Amino acid sequence: AQSVTQLDSQVPVFEEAPVELRCNYSSSVSVYLFWYVQYPNQGLQLLLKYLSGSTLVKGINGFEAEFNKSQTSFHLRKPSVHISDTAEYFCAVRPKTGANNLFFGTGTRLTVIP
Amino acid sequence: DTAVSQTPKYLVTQMGNDKSIKCEQNLGHDTMYWYKQDSKKFLKIMFSYNNKELIINETVPNRFSPKSPDKAHLNLHINSLELGDSAVYFCASSQNPADIQYFGAGTRLSVL
Numbered sequence: 001a002q003s004v005t006q007l008d009s010q011v012p013v014f015e016e017a018p019v020e021l022r023c024n025y026s027s028s029v030s031v032y033l034f035w036y037v038q039y040p041n042q043g044l045q046l047l048l049k050y051l052s053g054s055t056l057v058k059g060i061n062g063f064e065a066e067f068n069k070s071q072t073s074f075h076l077r078k079p080s081v082h083i084s085d086t087a088e089y090f091c092a093v094r095p096k097t098g099a100n101n102l103f104f105g106t107g108t109r110l111t112v113i114p
Numbered sequence: 115d116t117a118v119s120q121t122p123k124y125l126v127t128q129m130g131n132d133k134s135i136k137c138e139q140n141l142g143h144d145t146m147y148w149y150k151q152d153s154k155k156f157l158k159i160m161f162s163y164n165n166k167e168l169i170i171n172e173t174v175p176n177r178f179s180p181k182s183p184d185k186a187h188l189n190l191h192i193n194s195l196e197l198g199d200s201a202v203y204f205c206a207s208s209q210n211p212a213d214i215q216y217f218g219a220g221t222r223l224s225v226l
Contacts, residue, residue, distance in 0.1 A: 034214075036217075041219075042219055042220075043118075043204060043217040043218050043219040043220050044157075044204065044206075044217040045217070046214060046215075046216070049214065088155060090157065092157075100162070100169075100211040100212055101159045101162075102149075102157075102159065102215060104156070104157040104158070106154065106155060106156050107155045107156075
């Protein structure tokens with residue numbers, strides 16, 4: 001079974017400050033990892049993904065995430081946020097074998113304060 | 115052109131009614147999905163179709179039925195709507211079951 005935990009339901013941060021959104025997962029099998037972003041009243045958009053290789057992955061809009069297998073984490077970071085980054089961020093995993101479901105965390109609401 | 119499109123965007127209806135949500139993708143993908151996002155923003159897979167065959171069927175009520183007239187469409191039919199069905203429903207597609215999933219903008223269903 002898989003589960004994803006996003007410890008922070010809301011993260012307020014001032015504009016141009018750095019931000020880290022935390023994601024931890026548990027799984028009995030190896031997984032692929034994803035971050036999706038949901039802007040207000042819009043669908044989910046893929047931000048970045050980790051499939052294999054380098055554990056530091058870069059995504060769109062200046063975001064990056066680092067896969068840490070020993071800590072089963074995939075935290076999302078951005079060195080300097082903008083107002084336009086205000087959105088809901090979802091961490092998700094998908095098993096490498098078996099069912100191809102995406103399992104989502106409960107989301108983190110990032111609010112960038114001017 | 116929108117890659118994955120859903121209609122309608124908003125749907126308000128009475129308990130007991132039957133309704134459908136349409137989904138179309140123009141990406142040429144072989145696999146399509148339906149997800150439900152509840153009031154706490156939790157997203158959960160409902161169904162997926164690969165080449166018109168159901169490959170995942172989570173424990174959702176049988177009042178919900180996916181119908182795929184062709185591989186570009188996966189419509190969601192809901193019979194005898196209940197208050198608890200109120201949620202945002204997202205359609206998604208991928209090239210194959212193991213590939214990246216692309217999401218539509220969602221349909222907000224409100225059952226009164």
